[in-house]
Amino acid sequence: EDQVTQSPEALRLQEGESSSLNCSYTVSGLRGLFWYRQDPGKGPEFLFTLYSAGEEKEKERLKATLTKKESFLHITAPKPEDSATYLCAAANSGYSTLTFGKGTMLLVSP
């Protein structure tokens, strides 16, 4: 059974304090690893898709990386507007559906 585990469950940072969120996955034949941002009361917003180990993608203060067992979402010098829940999801080789982690709730204080 495919599994995606995110840690920590919650993270509180001061503005400018860089950190990383972790996503560990056990998936049969990974076809893609996805990161989303979800604000309260809204649908998830797509951030990145990673396809193979060693791949990296960046967007503003966010950088996503992928290994054969886990993915990291690095947040550099975060701002209060980066506060949100970050979701990780994986697609395996057999199905079109995604397996989601439970998310990391990030709070950035000014």
Next chain:
Amino acid sequence: GAVVSQHPSWVICKSGTSVKIECRSLDFQATTMFWYRQFPKQSLMLMATSNEGSKATYEQGVEKDKFLINHASLTLSTLTVTSAHPEDSSFYICSVSDIRAGDETQYFGPGTRLLVL
């Protein structure tokens, strides 16, 4: 990425009535659409997957006769909650993807909050 809309954004109904939620892909040929529900402080739970012109595939434990899904075109899917009860109150979110293009990325709508009294 795709722009996805949902209507209505929130709905309140009486127990026993049916509610229809629309999901539209505004600029994207959505060969596959997904419906999720999300309870407070929990992650997304996939309810069903539908391909354009085909019957939806429901996840285990989801009643197909209660949650009717129609994916009549590449831009529109509807979810009808029949004979809604208070336990059906939740946040319903649709997503779209173009599997035929070899891209598993799903783009999500803004969600519909349903409250059944």
